[in-house]
Amino acid sequence: MADPTTQTPLELFGTEALIDAEDRAIRDSVRAMLATQVRPHLAEWFDSGQVPARELSLELGRLGLLGMHLEGYGCAGTSATAYGLACLELEAADSGIRSLVSVQGSLAMFAIHRWGSEEHKRQWLPRMATGEAIGCFGLTEPDFGSNPAGMRTYAARVGSRDGADWVLSGTKMWITNGSIADVAVVWAATDDGIRGFLVPTDTPGFSAPAIKGKLSLRASVTSELVLDEVRLPASAMLPLARGLSGPLSCLNEARFGIIFGALGAARDCLEVTLDYVAHRQIFDKPLSAYQLTQAKLADMTLELGKGMLLALHLGRLKDAGTLRPEQVSLGKLNNVRESLAIARECRTLLGANGITVDYPVLRHANNLESVLTYEGTSEVHQLVIGQALTGQPAFR
């Protein structure tokens, strides 16, 4: 039985006082919804590799999670910090659920909201906010991850007159929500540089086979997008995005959510572990009473708390409108790397129990292996920070 005077890792850091009442209310609603609608099913979803994403999207939309920090068009218009805290709760459940929300809100909806025409916004955003319509975001290709500028997906103009159709061909890879999406935001090279297109997924020539055999993000739909001469009207192009800055602005949004999200996975691991070590008896006393256990717990708590302070700081900067992309890299690099380390360390304290879906720690650790490399690998973020410090771009 744990001493009632014990504190949780984040209580120890006192971070609750840094969160304003409205953001806390939003966070509490997310937590309450997940407790009844998601958490009871996670082990099964992860184990089977099947998640009822469409039903889940409606539930997420009902609460207001989808595109929550966007203004208008049926979106709630919350603070960026509230969005981060929601991501933290979602990922405390499972990175796959947070990924669904990130891709819908920060990648697909943000792309339409930021770069789309008024008609695009009216057509798609309200239904995406409720979860009736699902979006995906196609930038990465089988051979182009960290170097998206090399993409082979090509959009050809049919004829030269204004208003001429486009024909898209190519393949996108590792696309969350791809197989269940109603609309795909696809980035393609054109004779005029990289442009974004809204591709309704029922357009002839579009297919999105699911990627099987994943050992990570199993409670998430991941797909390949195949574009086989997909013909689109001129109005399908996002008018305001020109060049790589379009998709990169979207990635920056999603990375911001990950800064908080990864900590959720770490917090969940640590909470489960604290409970486990309090009850697990070894040589007639609890595992929590051993110095080596406490050293691990203390070190993990430090990293979780430091990561939370960083996340909240970056959240405030984003709400003030001054957050720079290299600062997002600081947060994503640190918090994902440390959260993965925490998940693995927690696994050591759970012993063999830690490897099953009965406990969330290896599920979180496996998920974080994906989070470590998607939305900019750790190495890319190191290079972004390196360039900010030295002025020397060392990407290639």
Next chain:
Amino acid sequence: MNIVVCVKYVPDTQAERTFNASDNTTDRVNVDGLLSELDEYAVEEALKIVEAGEGVVTVVTVGPAQASDALKKALQMGADKAVHVIDDAIHGSDALATSLVLAKAIEKVGMPDLVLTGMSSTDGIMGVVPTMLAERLGLPAVTFASDLTVGADSVTARRDGDAASQTIEAALPALVSVTDQINEPRYPSFKGIMAAKKKPVETWGLADLGLSADEVGLDAAWTKVTAFEARPPRQQGTIVKDEGDGGGKLASFLAERKFI
């Protein structure tokens, strides 16, 4: 249909609840508090009734400054407006005085078609304020409703007892207290949370209600807590060691306590 829901700000049942040492009243200031869970059912029921037709849901509370949190939660869930009766003189009021203040506040809001309350608070756990309030307002009282149907000029409620379920009808306007079986309270949606910021909250003192300090508070209370002591820590359970006779030991343990 205009509905007033009476709500209470109570110490979180998960927190370390305590009393003020000076006057033995519940400590509502130094313990984390929230909208009484049992009142969430009343708020939810009011919202469902209004959403199925039309009307205004007003939430009313009596309590210290922190009690505005309870109102805010109800507004986030979807209530339209709120009234907070706050006055230092109210501190220590018993159920009679609480019902008096609530009655005056509801009269000032304007007599609604329906007054809804929870079945009891989670701190005082008396469950008497609803009937007292109905008496003061001259309304029929339907208590412990586990199902509620609202018609044009009457309500029909199901009241589940140990032996039977009663179906009770009352003319409107009426007061109904609801149980935790009546619905599943919603958690506030983000739009609800954002919208709550702009909803009106009135703050009234005793003078605004035409009440004087000597009608309420600890000195006017018919009942007082004269002493309190913390519950002793739970004793460690008995561990039965199985030496081939574990089943017998368990059976005699249960038999001694007349469980079997």
